[in-house]
Amino acid sequence: MKVTINDIASRAGVAKSTVSRYLNGGRISAATSEKIKLVIEEHDYEPNSFARSLKSKKTGFVGVVAPALDSFVTSKTLIRIDDELREQGYTTLIINTSHSIERELESLQNLQRQKVDGMILFATELTPQHFELMERLTVPLLIIGQETDRTHCIVFDDYKAGYEMGRYVASAGHKEISFLGVQEEDVAVGVRRKEGVIAGCKENGAETVSFFRGSFDFQSAMKAAKEQFSNTSSTALICATDTIALGAMRVARELGYRVPEDISISGFGGYTVSAMIHPSLTTIEFDHQETGVLAASTMEKLIIGEEVEKLQRPSFSIREGESVKGKK
Known part of the structure; x- marks a missing residue:
């Protein structure tokens, strides 16, 4: 019986995404890498064949579209996304739209034409044009900041x-x-x-x-x-x-x-x-750091076809300062 990537993951005791990262040259620990390698050798799995197939279908690029790169929230989250995706073997293509909805829509279409493996959109508004575009996309789309049931979203409560x-x-x-x-x-x-x-x-x-x-x-x-x-x-x-x-x-x-x-x-x-x-x-x-990590891991799972919750909510807390009378 032919061994699949799911079989390798199960026998090695790791996630399917970890095996994918190993085969795609992403960063994982030496101990985990050794476990996967031993299982592959034991079952005569052919990673080179898989890698050639992966290479022919995937580009290793993830497009990220943001309304402004000078935003504290966007930049903090974006840096974490880039770091996490880099460790997983992906390269981010970052596009700034200067709060232009027209440029935002054009950017998403251009990224799809460039055959990126997935796209992340920092959204401040979702228009009928966005929903129409979602129907035509052939790669995973993850939205940060706004909520819709038409695609995967990460948004604070x-x-x-x-x-x-x-x-x-x-x-x-x-x-x-x-x-x-x-x-x-x-x-x-x-x-x-x-x-x-x-x-x-x-x-x-x-x-x-x-x-x-x-x-x-x-x-x-x-x-x-x-x-x-x-x-x-x-x-x-x-x-x-x-x-x-x-x-x-x-x-x-x-x-x-x-x-x-x-x-x-x-x-x-x-x-x-x-x-x-x-x-x-x-x-x-x-928690913008948590948002970035969550966005990167979600995108990786979507790219390799794993199930992911449609709506995910990062955490928040009140940071008490000195600006409210009666509170310290």
Whole structure:
């Protein structure tokens, strides 16, 4: 009976992906490599034949499409993805789209024409054009940051994260709270995170939750913060990202408010700079390292045909800073 890669994996006591990595020249431990080698020799398995077949069908490249490479979240996750895929024997082709949906769609099509083995998309928005393209793809697609049942996704539980921050700030005694959010085209941050914040605030004692919308960039954040200060008497601002929170903190200082004595401010992201400033920012810290590892391992499994859960959620935690009054 012909021995398969699954048989080799079973007899060696390792995952199918590990055997694939061994045959494809990826990095694995010396002990594991020796185990696989012995099983291959014992059963007269022909790795060279497999490798030739693999080479004829696979390129060893994984395309990664991102809206901006200067983003803390994207860069942190991307570095980990690249490191992990490199250890598995793959090379990443990274494309920056500068937040252009048109360039994003074109990039995915171009990567498929270049016959990459799989694609990873850092998505801020999923349009009907995205869904139409998904129907035509012939290689695995993994989306980070947005959720759909049409392909595999890795996305934080934005509703739960929002709820936890809303609960945290309201439980500190704030009755009037403002949320500085983003456009609702970004369902994860613009809708679900907002809904979670509002629920967390209202279910834990906040009487009023006002909403102001800006964008992800610093200047837009400052504009939204100025509007908030002009129109509310809120004692706390919950900001959809750390960048927005940093913009709000600058506006607060310019207007003569003290943080957190006069106004409490919190964010989402867990950026390094948010812990370095004074007062340090209270924020939801997402595990970007875990996201990168999870994305790389998921892509490897998809490429070799292993079953993977359609939706996976990395972990998060509240990083308590000095910017929320009543909390240390």
